[in-house]
Amino acid sequence: MASVVLSEAEKVYIMHGVQEDLRVDGRGCEDYRCIEVETDVVSNTSGSARVKLGHTDILVGVKAEMGTPKLDRPNEGYLEFFVDCSANATPEFEGRGGEELGTEIANTLYRIFNNESSIDLKLLCINPRENCWVLYVDVLLLECGGNLFDAISVAVKAALFNTRIPKVRVLEEEGGREIELSDDPFDCIRLNVDNVPCIVTLSKIGYRHIVDATLQEEACSLASLLISVTSRGTLTCMKKVGRGSLDPESIFEMMETGKRVGKLLHSSLQTVLDEEEKLGSARKKVGFLG
Amino acid sequence: MRGSRSKALHDQALVNCQYSMATFSTGDRKRRPHGDRQSSEMTLHLKQTFEAAILTQLYPRSQIDIYVQILQADGGNYCASVNAATLAVIDAGIPMRDYVCACSAGFIEETPLADLNYVEEVTGGPQLALALLPKSDQIALLEMNARLHEDHLERIIEAASKACKDVYAVLDQVVREHLQEVTALLGK
Amino acid sequence: MAAGGFRTVEPLEYYRRFLKENCRPDGRELGEFRTTTVNVGSITTADGSALVKLGNMTVICGIKAEFAAPPVDSSNKGYIVPNVDLPPLCSSRFRPGPPGEEAQAASQFMADLIENSQVVRKEDLCIVDGKLAWVLYCDIICLDYDGNLLDACVCALLAALKNVQLPAVRINEETGLAEVNLKEKTALTVRKEPVAASFVLFDSLVIVDPTAEEEDLATGTVTIVTDEEGKLCSVHKPGGSALMGAKLQDCIGRAKTRHKEVKKLLDTLIKSVEGT
Amino acid sequence: MPLDHRRVPGPEESQAPLLFVPSGAKESEPPPAGAAHRDPTALQPLFEFRRAPFSGRGARGRPSDREPELSLALQEALEPAVRLARYPRAQVDVSALLLQDGGSALAAALCAAGLALADAGIELYDLVVACALCRAPSEGEWLLQPSEPEERAAAARLTVALLPSLNQVSGLLGSGEGGPPDSWAQAVRLGLDGCQRLYPLLRQSLLRAVKRRTADTQEPSEREEAVEPPVVTA
Numbered sequence: 001m002a003s004v005v006l007s008e009a010e011k012v013y014i015m016h017g018v019q020e021d022l023r024v025d026g027r028g029c030e031d032y033r034c035i036e037v038e039t040d041v042v043s044n045t046s047g048s049a050r051v052k053l054g055h056t057d058i059l060v061g062v063k064a065e066m067g068t069p070k071l072d073r074p075n076e077g078y079l080e081f082f083v084d085c086s087a088n089a090t091p092e093f094e095g096r097g098g099e100e101l102g103t104e105i106a107n108t109l110y111r112i113f114n115n116e117s118s119i120d121l122k123l124l125c126i127n128p129r130e131n132c133w134v135l136y137v138d139v140l141l142l143e144c145g146g147n148l149f150d151a152i153s154v155a156v157k158a159a160l161f162n163t164r165i166p167k168v169r170v171l172e173e174e175g176g177r178e179i180e181l182s183d184d185p186f187d188c189i190r191l192n193v194d195n196v197p198c199i200v201t202l203s204k205i206g207y208r209h210i211v212d213a214t215l216q217e218e219a220c221s222l223a224s225l226l227i228s229v230t231s232r233g234t235l236t237c238m239k240k241v242g243r244g245s246l247d248p249e250s251i252f253e254m255m256e257t258g259k260r261v262g263k264l265l266h267s268s269l270q271t272v273l274d275e276e277e278k279l280g281s282a283r284k285k286v287g288f289l290g
Numbered sequence: 291m292r293g294s295r296s297k298a299l300h301d302q303a304l305v306n307c308q309y310s311m312a313t314f315s316t317g318d319r320k321r322r323p324h325g326d327r328q329s330s331e332m333t334l335h336l337k338q339t340f341e342a343a344i345l346t347q348l349y350p351r352s353q354i355d356i357y358v359q360i361l362q363a364d365g366g367n368y369c370a371s372v373n374a375a376t377l378a379v380i381d382a383g384i385p386m387r388d389y390v391c392a393c394s395a396g397f398i399e400e401t402p403l404a405d406l407n408y409v410e411e412v413t414g415g416p417q418l419a420l421a422l423l424p425k426s427d428q429i430a431l432l433e434m435n436a437r438l439h440e441d442h443l444e445r446i447i448e449a450a451s452k453a454c455k456d457v458y459a460v461l462d463q464v465v466r467e468h469l470q471e472v473t474a475l476l477g478k
Numbered sequence: 479m480a481a482g483g484f485r486t487v488e489p490l491e492y493y494r495r496f497l498k499e500n501c502r503p504d505g506r507e508l509g510e511f512r513t514t515t516v517n518v519g520s521i522t523t524a525d526g527s528a529l530v531k532l533g534n535m536t537v538i539c540g541i542k543a544e545f546a547a548p549p550v551d552s553s554n555k556g557y558i559v560p561n562v563d564l565p566p567l568c569s570s571r572f573r574p575g576p577p578g579e580e581a582q583a584a585s586q587f588m589a590d591l592i593e594n595s596q597v598v599r600k601e602d603l604c605i606v607d608g609k610l611a612w613v614l615y616c617d618i619i620c621l622d623y624d625g626n627l628l629d630a631c632v633c634a635l636l637a638a639l640k641n642v643q644l645p646a647v648r649i650n651e652e653t654g655l656a657e658v659n660l661k662e663k664t665a666l667t668v669r670k671e672p673v674a675a676s677f678v679l680f681d682s683l684v685i686v687d688p689t690a691e692e693e694d695l696a697t698g699t700v701t702i703v704t705d706e707e708g709k710l711c712s713v714h715k716p717g718g719s720a721l722m723g724a725k726l727q728d729c730i731g732r733a734k735t736r737h738k739e740v741k742k743l744l745d746t747l748i749k750s751v752e753g754t
Numbered sequence: 755m756p757l758d759h760r761r762v763p764g765p766e767e768s769q770a771p772l773l774f775v776p777s778g779a780k781e782s783e784p785p786p787a788g789a790a791h792r793d794p795t796a797l798q799p800l801f802e803f804r805r806a807p808f809s810g811r812g813a814r815g816r817p818s819d820r821e822p823e824l825s826l827a828l829q830e831a832l833e834p835a836v837r838l839a840r841y842p843r844a845q846v847d848v849s850a851l852l853l854q855d856g857g858s859a860l861a862a863a864l865c866a867a868g869l870a871l872a873d874a875g876i877e878l879y880d881l882v883v884a885c886a887l888c889r890a891p892s893e894g895e896w897l898l899q900p901s902e903p904e905e906r907a908a909a910a911r912l913t914v915a916l917l918p919s920l921n922q923v924s925g926l927l928g929s930g931e932g933g934p935p936d937s938w939a940q941a942v943r944l945g946l947d948g949c950q951r952l953y954p955l956l957r958q959s960l961l962r963a964v965k966r967r968t969a970d971t972q973e974p975s976e977r978e979e980a981v982e983p984p985v986v987t988a
Contacts, residue, residue, distance in 0.1 A: 042362050045314045059361065061314025071773050072812075084323045087308045087357040094308050094357070095325075100822070107823040111929045115909070138313040142359070223834075225926070235938050238912070240926035245834035247922055248946055255935040288361070521854045524808035538853065540808025546768035559764035565804065567849045574802055574849070577760045589762050613768045615814050617807040619851065645771055658771040 004215045011220035015206045023210065023217070030261055032212045035154065037272055039162035041287050046135075047163030050288075051155040054214060055145025058152050060137065060159040064166075066179075067134035069125060077124020077132035081109040083139040083152070090144060098141070105139065105152060108199070112153070112228040112237040117195045119160070127170050127177060135163070146215040149226055153199035154269060160196055161273050164188040197228035197236045198269070200262045202254040204246060209254050211261050225254045229262025231270070303349035307336040309371060311360040317408075332358075332368060335431060339372055339421045342430045343390045344379065354384060365408035366394040368419050368433075373457060380465055388423040390430055391457040395420065395450035397438065402446045404453035416442075420450040424458035427451070493695055497683060504533075504689065509732055511687045514740070516633065516747055518641045526642030526666070530634040533689065534624035536568075539634035541616050541642050545656060548604060548611040556603020556611035560588035562618045562631055569623035569690070584627055587714060588618070588635065591703060595672040595711035598639060602667055605647050610656055612644065614666075625690040628701045628714070632674040633740060640748055642666040672711045673740045675733035676701045679719050686732060700726070702733040706741065770813035801829035802849040803863055809852045811902060824860065831864050831884065831915035831925025837877040846876060857902040858886030860913045864925065865956060872960055880917035881956055882924060885948035887912045887941050889932060896941045898948045912938070914945030918953040 006014075014024060021029050033054040042048040045061040052058075070078060083105040085098025092098070113119065124133040137159065139152050167187050171178040203213040203221035213221060222244025228237040235255070240246060246254075276283060297304055309332040310324035323329075340356060356378070358371040372392035379386060396406045397416045411417060416436035423430055434443070485492045485503075496502050506512065512533030521527035524540035548555055562584035564572045572578060577585070592598070603612040616638065618631050643663040650657045678688040678696035688696060698718020703711040710730070715721065803824040807814045828850060836846060848871065850863040861884040868882030888900040888908035896912075897904055905911060910932040915925030923946070932938045 042312075042314060043364075044317050044362070048314070059312070061312065063314050063319050065319065071769060082313060084310075084313060086310065086323075086359045087355075088359050091355055091357075094306075094355070103822050104826060107826075111823075114929060115931045117931060136313070136319050138319070140312045140359075140361075233935075234931070234933050235935055236929065236931065238926060238928040238932075238938060240830060240923065242830070243833045245917060245920075245922035245924040246926075248942065251923060251926070251942060252935075252939045255939060259935045521806075521808055523811050523854050527808065538806075540806060540853075542770075542808050542814040544768040544770055544814060545774070546765040549765075557764050559762055561761050565849060565851060566800075566802065566847060567851055570847070574800065576758075582760050585762050613764055615764060615807060617814075619806055621851070647771070647774075656771070656774045658774045660772075660775055 004219055006216060006219045010216070014217060014220050018205045018208050018210055018217075021208075025214070027212075029208055029210045030257060032150075032261075032265070033214075035151075037154065037158050037269065037276075038286055039158050039273070039276060041285075046165060047159045047161070049155050049158035049162055051151050051158065053145065053147060053151040053154070053212070055143055056148060056151045057141075057143035057145070058148075058155040059140040059142060060152070060155040061140070062159045062163045063136045063138070064133050064163065065136060066126075066131055069129060069132040073121075075125045075128040076121035077134060078121060079113055079119065079135045079137055081106045081113075081137050081139070083109075083141065085141045088143065089141050093141075102141075105148065108149065108226070108237070108239065109137070109139075109152070109156065111239070112197050112199065115236050118197060118230070118236065119195075120192060123189065123191070124165075126168055126179060130177070131179065133165055135160075144215070146218050147201055147212045149199040149201050150212060150265075153197070153228065154265070157193055157196045157198060157269065158273060160191050161193045163191055165191075195230050195232070197230045198262060198265055199226060199228045199237075200258040200265070201226050201241075202258055203242075204244070204250060204254075207250075209250065209257065211257070225251060225258070227255060227258040227262075229259055229266070231263065231266035233259050233263050235259070298351045298353070301350050302346035303344070304353045305337055305341050305344060305346065305356065306353055307333045307340070307356045307358070309333045309336055309358045309360075311363060311367070315360045315363040332371070335368060335433070336371060336375065339390060339392075339431045340375065340379070343376075343386050343388065343423065345385045345387060348385060354379075363408070365406050365411045366419075368392065369394050369405070369421075372421050373461065377461060377465070381468075388425045388428075389458055389461055390421055391424055391454040391461065392419065392421040392431075393450050393453040393457060394418065395446045395453070397442055397446055402442075402449035404449045416446070418446050418450055420447065420454060422451055422454040424455050489691070490695060493680075493692070497680070502685070502692070506687075508683060508685045511736065511739070512689075514633070514743060516637050516743060518637050518747060518751055525644065526638045526640075528634050528637035528641055530630050530637065532624075532626055532630045532633075532687065534622055535620075535626055535630050535689075536622040537618060537620050537627070537630040537634045539616060539618045539631070539638040541614055541638050543642065543644055544613045544615065545605075545610055545647075546613045548608060552600075553608035554604045555600035556605075557613040558592050558598060558600070558603070558616065559613060560592060560616040560618065560635065561585050562588060562620070562627070564620050564623065564627075568620040571623075580627070583716075584618075584631060587628060587701075587712075588616075588631060591632065591672060591674075591712055592635075595670050595703065595705055597636065597668060597670045597672055598666060599669055605656070606649055610647070610649070614639075614642070623690060625688045625693045626676050629674045629676050629687065632672060632703060636668070636671060636673070637744060637747070639666060639668050640744065641751070670705045670711075671737075671741060671744070672703045672705050673733075673737040674701055674703045675729070675736040677729050677732075679721060684721075684725050684729060686736075700729055702729055704730070704733050704737045706737070708734055708737075768814075772812050800845065800847045800849070801825050801832060802847075803828040803852070803860075804849070805852045805855065805859075809855045809859075811855070811906075824863075827860055827913070827925065827927050828863060828867060830927075832867055832871070832882055834922065834924040835868065835878050835880055835882045835917055836871060837879060840877050846871070855902060857900050857905045858913075860884070860927065861886035861899070861915075864913075864915050865952070869956060869960060873963055880920050880922075881953070881960075882915055883918055883949040883953050883956060884913060884915040884925065885945045885952060887914070887945050887948075889930070889937075889941070893933065896937075896944055898944060912941050912945060914942055914949065916946055916949040918950055 017023055036052040039049045041050045042061050046064040047062040050059045083102040085093040085102050087094040126132055165188055167182045169180050171180055201224055202209045203224035205221045223242040223246050226239045226241050227235050309329050313320045356375050369392035372390055376390045394406050395418045396403045416438040418434045421431040515531040517529040521540050525543045526541040529538045562581050564581045566572050566574045646659045646662040648657045677684050677686050677700045679698035680696050701714040705711050805815050848867050850867055852859050864884035887896045888905050889896050889910040891909040910930030912928030917924050
């Protein structure tokens with residue numbers, strides 16, 4: 001992770017603040033920083049979204065391409081995750097520097113999506129065993145401001161919500177199967193993202209745990225619990241991250257807070273996405289010049 | 291100065307570039323953001339362009355990192371990168387001989403066209419990328435890769451440099467406005 | 479202990495003292511192999527497996543059989559793909575990451591050996607000419623490195639090949655796809671039995687089955703592979719100090735007797751496996 | 755994947771025969787546990803957990819499969835236990851090799867790595883004990899130490915690593931449809947008490963190893979080779 005070096009005194013200062021449920025930027029232990037979400041920011045993608053969470057800046061592009069289904073799952077499409085840590089975030093990520101963090105995040109994304117309920121993969125199948133839709137979800141990390149996993153999962157959910165896959169008809173002909181793309185560009189299928197989970201990272205500082213830690217807070221937390229929560233409150237992944245260890249009681253507390261905060265995050269995200277959807281083409285595109 | 295000390299130059303700054311394209315930036319998905327031949331070539335061009343423009347001798351034994359990240363590509367990638375990098379270097383307060391403005395130009399049906407988009411680039415035909423120091427009218431980098439009759443070249447360069455000067459006007463105006471805003475803020 | 483100190487300070491001199499009495503630090507003579515232990519079929523997720531311990535040198539070979547289209551130029555042949563892997567686990571001299579020089583050299587040696595010795599004929603691996611053939615992925619992993627890698631690898635590969643059980647395959651007419659019957663398994667026909675014997679050159683002496691220390695001290699190595707008819711499958715001498723022709727003949731003689739020892743070991747082993 | 759020049763190349767594409775077994779004719783096979791080994795010490799803390807290509811039941815594991823995730827899980831669970839501060843200029847190099855996946859591979863690797871660290875004489879705050887759980891599909895029960903077929907059919911999987919005497923969870927990795935937090939909490943409790951039950955077993959094996967080693971150093975007799983069936987010694 002892009003990390004910042006703190007002196008002992010600063011760490012103690014942050015720790016005491018957290019004990020009194022008051023953080024350096026005035027937030028409580030369970031409050032998120034302001035999240036800005038905007039979809040359809042990149043043109044030649046099937047769906048895209050940009051999320052700014054404090055200083056963390058994430059851009060996700062989803063491209064739907066035709067592929068052949070995996071052998072062990074012949075009648076399902078699949079998702080491919082790729083995380084690219086741009087050198088703009090920190091010089092550390094130049095060349096192959098960002099690869100290690102990139103694979104770690106990509107593996108976590110694979111882990112939170114490897115269950116039946118999050119995305120209906122059968123919808124992506126065109127004809128079994130031969131061709132299906134492959135969704136390449138590419139995450140671009142533009143700036144690191146702490147709490148990358150939450151921002152990335154929100155951006156992925158927004159991008160999947162924004163994804164439009166062109167409708168395809170399979171024509172049975174004597175020569176074999178022809179795949180005919182519908183000519184109306186707006187005639188496309190949308191993905192149902194209700195069960196797509198979002199990651200909530202709870203970092204343990206002193207005896208309490210906080211949500212949405214900034215870089216400084218991450219530097220003085222030895223262990224954090226990463227859980228992915230769906231809008232219905234079920235957990236699809238749980239992972240302890242960091243060099244320290246956690247006592248069992250605090251893990252159970254963290255799971256409860258994570259669920260509460262996660263459901264709140266989902267509802268507010270869904271309202272924002274629906275609002276933006278209602279504006280349709282009239283909305284003023286902010287993009288990167290905002 | 292990061293990384294190995296050996297690269298450090300005793301009398302001038304080392305310009306270190308990285309050009310990478312987002313995997314979703316082009317029509318069909320790129321497998322690797324950087325590290326392929328095209329990106330390394332672009333990185334080299336950027337490095338050469340800015341070594342010509344930045345007053346590197348003012349910062350011996352130091353390193354200037356210029357990272358270009360393409361989010362959406364629609365032709366003229368190199369030129370857009372140069373213009374963006376110029377603004378970034380100015381914003382960073384690094385002294386430069388002159389702005390570096392870049393523009394691409396093509397030659398279709400006997401008429402020179404400035405600033406080709408992706409469709410025009412893909413149709414083939416001669417293409418020229420020009421990086422210009424507008425005030426002193428010096429050419430920082432010129433790259434032309436096609437068969438072209440010699441006297442057409444003059445007209446295409448003319449079109450490209452005129453376009454560069456227009457870009458220069460826009461960049462200059464933006465920089466001045468930004469400066470006024472910032473000084474106004476600081477002034478209060 | 480004084481000997482310990484002497485051994486680390488002057489390994490060469492320490493070693494020469496032993497050679498004078500015609501024996502070695504671990505009590506073996508110059509022509510004696512370390513105790514060889516072979517354990518077959520220990521990995522049930524592989525189609526054939528064998529673990530070989532040559533003194534402390536431990537090597538495990540696992541074989542996985544898969545389907546593939548036969549090569550275009552020889553449509554009635556399958557594939558055998560040997561790969562030797564030296565992980566940092568077996569000795570701190572190997573670094574993690576892609577295979578190093580020694581691992582690649584050993585893999586290439588095994589590939590050439592399979593080709594020259596025809597231990598398994600590729601035609602036996604063909605299921606349907608031009609359409610479907612077996613690929614035998616032979617992955618040899620060294621678990622504990624203590625010199626003489628090639629002998630252990632060849633023995634492990636041979637034992638594993640003898641242990642391979644391939645499921646019966648039938649081509650379903652309508653779908654044209656293969657159908658596998660896991661209940662009915664047939665053994666692989668192993669035509670030849672190559673056994674390797676490695677020697678190291680030390681001043682003017684030729685020593686058999688070197689440990690890692692002896693390998694580091696030696697100035698050259700020779701590996702001779704013979705099959706059951708006593709024919710030579712391969713003679714491998716990668717540079718190092720020169721070797722007299724006569725000495726090479728002794729090595730070949732010793733390799734043949736080594737072959738008998740290992741053959742007896744493998745036969746009793748296969749009988750005991752079939753017995754259970 | 756760039757062309758791999760360092761390994762002997764096989765055909766570009768090959769499929770495991772198991773994919774072509776007509777459905778319904780599935781077989782079950784006994785699941786002996788995986789294995790991992792001691793670690794040489796080197797410079798920079800390096801945790802590596804690799805699967806042997808023949809360890810999996812189905813297709814042969816390509817070397818570039820999702821290896822880093824397993825190594826990272828190993829590192830996350832072991833780092834809290836090792837007193838790295840005691841060895842400022844040294845490197846602890848823990849590498850585990852999975853020979854056969856009989857289910858609960860990560861848990862087995864963590865236990866083995868914990869024992870290996872102790873056996874290597876590296877100072878630990880506590881021994882690491884790990885336990886795997888998986889949940890039967892459609893809201894089923896949580897099963898402790900699942901075998902490979904159970905793990906494959908499971909809807910959710912969880913691995914818990916515990917420092918038993920400090921009662922601290924040093925590693926936690928779970929995914930799949932585990933349901934609401936309290937079902938995961940119940941799974942974690944089940945896993946923790948499984949670890950507590952496993953702990954005395956690991957201690958005994960350590961004691962036995964130390965006794966054996968002290969026995970060796972007193973009278974350095976030739977240690978006879980442990981012979982298991984069907985093995986013949988020449």
